Amino acid sequence: xxxxxxxxxxxxxxxxxxxxxxxxxxxxxxxxxxxxxxxxxxxxxxxxxxxxxxxxxxxxxxxxxxxxxxxxxxxxxxxxxxxxxxxxxxxxxxxxxxxxxxxxxxxxxxxxxxxxxxxxxxxxxxxxxxxxxxxxxxxxxxxxxxxxxxxxxxxxxxxxxxxxxxxxxxxxxxxxxxxxxxxxxxxxxxxxx
Numbered sequence: 229x230x231x232x233x234x235x236x237x238x239x240x241x242x243x244x245x246x247x248x249x250x251x252x253x254x255x256x257x258x259x260x261x262x263x264x265x266x267x268x269x270x271x272x273x274x275x276x277x278x279x280x281x282x283x284x285x286x287x288x289x290x291x292x293x294x295x296x297x298x299x300x301x302x303x304x305x306x307x308x309x310x311x312x313x314x315x316x317x318x319x320x321x322x323x324x325x326x327x328x329x330x331x332x333x334x335x336x337x338x339x340x341x342x343x344x345x346x347x348x349x350x351x352x353x354x355x356x357x358x359x360x361x362x363x364x365x366x367x368x369x370x371x372x373x374x375x376x377x378x379x380x381x382x383x384x385x386x387x388x389x390x391x392x393x394x395x396x397x398x399x400x401x402x403x404x405x406x407x408x409x410x411x412x413x414x415x416x417x418x419x420x421x
Contacts, residue, residue, distance in 0.1 A: 235278050241271055242268060242271045245271060248264045248267075249261070252264055307332050308326070308327045311323070312325065316420065319420045319421060320420070320421045321421070322418070323416055324416060324418075325416045326415060330411075331415060332359075332413055333414075334347070334397070334411075334412045335347065335349040335351070344373050344374045344382060345370075345382075345412075346371065347370075348368070349368070350368050353385075353397065356414060357417075362419070363392065369385050371383070371384065371385060372396075383398055383399050392419055393420050393421040395417070395418070396418040396419075397414055397416075397417050398416050398418070399412050400413060400415040
């Protein structure tokens with residue numbers, strides 16, 4: 229949902245709540261005053277959250293992730309990695325290379341009618357970006373191969389509108405020998421500035 233529209237709806241509800249409070253005070257029906265004030269406070273808190281959240285569009289998953297991380301921070305597992313800084317094609321790059329196995333899991337799903345995977349839940353990506361102290365991504369993306377057609381890009385996911393530059397994630401198959409399972413995991417994250 230568009231956040232600007234949602235803010236306008238909340239402002240209209242807040243105006244109605246203020247009118248409700250005025251009517252309650254005029255009729256001296258103080259038994260409903262607490263409900264009206266609590267409703268107004270609730271709307272005010274929601275409006276304040278939307279003003280400061282920085283979302284252009286609000287979805288249930290982004291709201292759940294933002295509120296969940298604020299009140300119930302997730303315990304991060306330890307994923308050993310190496311950080312390499314350099315230049316590639318005249319651009320500054322930072323590479324975070326995870327030591328495998330097992331690397332950070334990546335939630336993928338097969339695109340309907342496609343032969344490539346796309347990221348199913350950005351929570352799996354944002355969790356690792358928080359671990360690396362990087363800003364979160366806002367949208368899920370398809371494999372880069374869906375755009376380029378090259379099978380060499382099948383395991384690469386790229387965000388060109390990332391706040392710090394161009395963010396790329398390369399994934400591979402990890403095997404957890406303790407649980408006898410295999411899953412898609414992040415092999416490296418590349419940030420081009």
